[in-house]
Amino acid sequence: MTLPLIIETKPEDWTYVSEGGATIVFSYRGPHNVQFSDHVLRLRKVAHGSSNSTLLDSNSEQPDDSMIAFQENIISKLVPSEFLPSLVVVVLDEDWLRSLVVLRNGDRPAERRQTDHIDVRRSKGVLATDLIGGTPIAMEIKPKWGFLPTECHLSPETAALKTTTCRFCMHTSFRMEQGGIGTTYCPLDLFSRDETRIRKALGALWAGWYESHGSLNNLRLFVEGRMAKPDDDHSMQLLAHFLTADESTDVQNLRESFTSALAQALLDSPVLPLLSTLQRTLDILDVEGLSKLYTQTSSGSSCDGLGSLVPDPYMEEWEDFVEVYQSDHHSWDHTVPSPGHIRYYLMAYLLSATFKDCSIIIRPKSTQIGSFDTTIIDMDIKSMDRLGKWERLDRKIVEHYKSSGSQRRCIDSQRISQSGCTQLSEWR
Ligand SMILES: [Zn+2]
Incomplete structure (x- = not known):
């Protein structure tokens, strides 16, 4: 070709x-x-x-x-x-x-x-x-982490926090402390499959977009192929034209119309449940469990950080990986991960990161009024040399959140009950 x-x-x-x-x-x-x-x-x-x-x-x-x-x-x-x-x-x-x-x-x-x-x-x-042009309107959402980790591999210091407050909400708190812009968006609401909670998440995304003048990257709106900004009257008129019945550019009205249209689009689409399942099953040990397993297997040479000595996988290895993920993965006991599977778990974590970092584009179907197409974009391969950085960031975010004294309760609606963690003490 x-x-x-x-x-x-x-x-x-x-x-x-x-x-x-x-x-x-x-x-x-x-x-x-x-x-x-x-x-x-x-x-x-x-x-x-x-x-x-x-x-x-x-x-x-x-x-x-x-x-x-x-x-x-x-x-x-x-x-x-x-x-x-x-x-x-x-x-x-x-x-x-x-x-x-x-x-x-x-x-x-x-x-x-x-x-x-x-x-x-x-x-x-x-x-x-x-996905942006050729359509009157398109919305891009970066949903981020759609699950809470299982307790099995968390340390006593982090378990209570990490199973109560989601990673994104802790990270937001950390970023705000560093002078970043805040948001009340919680991904677990967006991923919940519950209309009330999805609307709440969309309302928070809209508010973050509006208040940050469109600079937060969790929501982007496009009208007639161009990025819309809340302080641009022309953009807002076009948004109102598409989203509202009376074309009113009143902000509350626009926000309400936006959440209604998008909530239905997300409820009708299997994309968010799919992303959440991929993220949580691929990140099955949490970075803490992954790090412990790595230390066990790298015989004391891991001082440079998680994954630092591990070469990036070839495409053929990724192909083999997917085969194992779709078969053996489901029968392994992940509460007692085998050191022999360390490379598998490292690759799984990288792939999980791809799905945590992607965006979705939602746009109206040209053929059917009121229904939408959802497409997943930005699925880049992550590299092993990022793992050490992620592990350090995880620790920093959790330590910061702990010291802040806050404890937001984020509900993971797809979380399966905790069981089989009793053997934990044997390998910790
Ligand atoms: Zn949250």
Whole structure:
């Protein structure tokens, strides 16, 4: 198959959509083209002054190739294809990218422009289904962690907290202490399958979006292919036009209409229960249990941190992993994890992190008024060298929360009763 070439389009054909920490997204608005119409272009970014990526050999495998292969070969076995965007590699061109930067850099938020820029030396990018354009409205939610850990592998110091307050709520408290913006959103409400609680979660997401002027990344709204901001009257009018019967831009009214439309869309979709199940079954030991098992198996050489000595898996290993996950995993006794399965558990934790970090896009079906399509995006492979950082962050977040004296009660509606933890003392 010949790969599409970006130089077959003009930089002017692409408009800025949004960006995250590592990537930036543009939408195709040029003349009809089989390969590019209804697609977005996802490009990698690089920090100002960084030269890391400039040395990439164009023949070597680049992260986007492996990201696409990861979705095609691994994620697609766990998530039905109807909930996944199509992804293909596109061949880039440095001069073309430089022209795009000149044209569109001004559309990026100032704080992003100060820290990074499009990596113009990349030879490949990703073309994905455009879930934002071609529809009057689209909503992007980053749901985050949808479960409470089981007690089995938690230490006496953390068990009471971690089984009462969810990871996201503890992290929010930690971030607020560091000067970050607060939110009352709790993922366990969103994942609850209970309409009242889903509406509560959506109301909190809306309030966070509104009060942060659209800068929190848990909710993004798009109207007519562009990101909507609460202080932009035109955006709010378009939102009101789509969401409300009377087109009123009254904030309470808009919030109510937003939560009603989205609550129904989420209740009708199997996507959130699927994500929660994947997250919780893949992160079955909690990072604490994983760390203990790793220490047992790495004979004292783990001083550099969890997973530090472990090479990243090849794609073939991920394929084998999924086979085990779909078969043996369910019959193993995870309360007494076998040290022989340490690599499996490490990979499972990485994959769980992929599902904790993804986003969902909800947009109206073109064929059926009042019903919505839900698509899961941003499913990147995580690397073993992140594990040590996550373990330290987990400890920091819990210690902070403990010292804050607060104890929010987050209810995990899919949690199965705690049993089989009695053998815990034998291996702790
Ligand atoms: Zn919570």
